[in-house]
Amino acid sequence: MPNNVKPYKNSELDKKEQVTKMFDTISEEYDGLNRVISFGIDIKWRNKVVKLVAETNPENILDIATGTGDLAISLTETSAKEIIGLDISDGMLEVGRKKIKSKSLDGIIQMLIGDSEDLPFADNSFDAITVAFGVRNFMNLEKGLSEILRVLKPNGIFVILETSVPTKTPYKQGYKLYSKFILPTIGKVFSKDRSAYKYLSESASVFPFGEELNNILRQTGFINVKDKPQTFGVATIYTASKA
Numbered sequence: 001m002p003n004n005v006k007p008y009k010n011s012e013l014d015k016k017e018q019v020t021k022m023f024d025t026i027s028e029e030y031d032g033l034n035r036v037i038s039f040g041i042d043i044k045w046r047n048k049v050v051k052l053v054a055e056t057n058p059e060n061i062l063d064i065a066t067g068t069g070d071l072a073i074s075l076t077e078t079s080a081k082e083i084i085g086l087d088i089s090d091g092m093l094e095v096g097r098k099k100i101k102s103k104s105l106d107g108i109i110q111m112l113i114g115d116s117e118d119l120p121f122a123d124n125s126f127d128a129i130t131v132a133f134g135v136r137n138f139m140n141l142e143k144g145l146s147e148i149l150r151v152l153k154p155n156g157i158f159v160i161l162e163t164s165v166p167t168k169t170p171y172k173q174g175y176k177l178y179s180k181f182i183l184p185t186i187g188k189v190f191s192k193d194r195s196a197y198k199y200l201s202e203s204a205s206v207f208p209f210g211e212e213l214n215n216i217l218r219q220t221g222f223i224n225v226k227d228k229p230q231t232f233g234v235a236t237i238y239t240a241s242k243a
Contacts (some may be wrong), residue, residue: 024091065134069096
């Protein structure tokens with residue numbers, strides 16, 4: 001596998017650089033703040049993703065927007081002999097590399113810097129592909145999903161774990177209050193980059209979820225598309241496959 005990617009060429013370079021810089025800045029604090037922000041429930045959600053992937057008995061897995069490698073590390077509980085974690089932020093990857101080395105998993109997991117919208121892999125390369133809390137950061141969602149479809153093997157599984165917006169009372173109102181006031185406040189108090197958690201909150205509130213994202217996946221070419229809301233709808237797990 002290549003250890004780098006082709007230079008970014010699209011017109012959204014500046015936006016990619018901004019997102020990369022943001023995640024580089026908060027990389028050291030990211031794991032701890034994730035536990036605080038989600039009250040630790042994100043671990044439970046990731047475990048569900050691992051279970052879904054494990055049921056397909058994959059030999060290799062690509063974890064896109066791997067960040068500090070939490071999901072990639074958990075995916076070692078599957079049958080996979082090779083796991084590649086790919087992310088645009090080298091700061092996040094470096095934190096992940098340290099975690100992987102400390103757990104002696106560097107023989108299974110490889111962390112690569114790369115662009116989700118220009119994947120440096122051949123067609124039909126992976127049995128399973130995962131993205132946890134990353135698709136909403138794609139600059140061009142359809143392009144990123146098309147690239148994922150391209151490198152996924154036929155009959156392979158694609159799993160997304162992403163934030164969503166509760167639609168039922170009182171969870172809808174509670175989520176709005178939390179995302180508008182509490183999440184940015186946590187970021188201000190604990191983060192080096194105060195704007196980062198405001199961005200994460202705002203991006204989550206406008207990103208398509210549920211049937212809207214299901215339809216985008218279908219239009220991209222995925223089949224067997226399903227969504228499973230988690231914890232009153234504050235997150236959703238999506239599964240899809242390739243014909």
